[in-house]
Amino acid sequence: MTDLKAVLDSIHKELAPRIGEGKVADYIPELAKVDANQFGLSVVTVDGKAYNVGHADVPFSIQSISKVFMLTLALGKVGEGLWKRVGREPSGSAFNSIVQLEHEQGIPRNPFINAGAIAVTDVVMAGHAPREAIGELLRFVRYLADDESVTIDDRVARSETQTGYRNFALANFMRSYRNLDHPVDHVLGVYFHQCALSMTCEQLAKAGLFLAARGSNPMTGHSVVSPKRARRINALMLTCGHYDGSGDFAYHVGLPGKSGVGGGIFAVAPGIASIAVWSPGLNKVGNSQLGAVALEMLAARTGWSVFGD
Ligand SMILES: NC(=O)CC[C@H](N)C(=O)O
Missing domain, CATH: 3.40.710.10 (DD-peptidase/beta-lactamase superfamily)
Known part of the structure; x- marks a missing residue:
């Protein structure tokens, strides 16, 4: 041993x-x-x-490690149906790349690149106000870690909200392909908070x-x-x-x-x-x-x- x-x-x-x-x-x-x-x-x-x-x-x-926890929640909600919204193949591109999205009609390559994670977040938001979706994730992570002291750093979330132009571009692009059900600013509000765990x-x-x-x-x-x-x-x-x-x-x-x-x-x-x-x-x-x-x-x-x- x-x-x-x-x-x-x-x-x-x-x-x-x-x-x-x-x-x-x-x-x-x-x-x-x-x-x-x-x-x-x-x-x-x-x-x-x-x-x-x-x-x-x-x-x-x-x-982006938060993408694993959001994916787990999304699979719990919609099961294998998730794969209609996002693929399962390596991207071979940067985490915030936009090029593949157009070729693949707004369906991101996988749930771990930014575009894919934004689509997964949109799935978890179904039936929830953005604030509730953030709460659900935080409760889930605290439960998994068995530690109530896990928090979200609001300064980091705010900082990214003010400067996350690329993520806004990715989300708007997916919305144009109808691969986001919620308003872009709501989805990104949740996404930036999950990243700020x-x-x-x-x-x-x-x-x-x-x-x-x-x-x-x-x-x-x-x-x-x-x-x-x-x-x-x-x-x-x-x-x-x-x-x-x-x-x-x-x-x-x-x-x-x-x-x-x-x-x-x-x-x-x-x-x-x-x-x-x-x-x-x-x-x-x-x-x-x-x-x-x-x-x-x-x-x-x-x-x-x-x-x-
Ligand atoms: N690779 C990452 O960790 C990227 C996450 C970051 N919040 C972003 O969207 O750009």
Whole structure:
């Protein structure tokens, strides 16, 4: 049995001289203010033990990682019918790219690029006022993490509302193809708030533990999704969770994972553990530079890759 504490300590120690690498996202003004010199890593095993190093207890903006939780809610509401609104193929494009949308008549490639996530949010909003949809997501994430202290950072949401021109373009474009049922500003109001969820690595690893444990929370025994749905969400994370860097992440790390421009990466070792890493400096495709390196080291030292050890 791997000594996880020792593995995490060794990764932290080896990466210490590199902390600060990469470039903090600056197209959202509030995120540009984040100190790049931070690094946290949390591993929660399916028997509920948490292993943390570095800044694993510092809340950060989870940004696109929230797309995993919204997708889970949307599938719970409309089931497989969701796939009429969004595809399941890797995009091979940037997370905020607009080009494919026209070719594919307003149906985004997958639920993890921005356009796809905006369509998923629109699905979750059915029958709700925007404020209620935000509340539903926040309650869901708090329930999953078993932690009422998870919050949404309103400053980040406001900052993105004021500057999210590309997301407005994507949403308007989809609305023109009738792939949004609600007014663009309502859908984006919810989307910007979901992206502004503020969580620590440990909270995030706990919230996603059901994906490592056949859809149930192993601590409470409560079922969140069926084993089949958990497997499918993991498949989507593996193929689409890192945008145009998904192939590279699979090649180096070999785990289903979802990144966010806040510098977080959530990853799943099915049947074993759920993992969250945070380091705000991003690489060229907008994924945490050191986060991916840390996960590569973790997968190599534990043998957790889904492709074999
Ligand atoms: N990759 C990301 O994390 C992008 C999320 C961000 N809120 C955006 O819409 O641009």
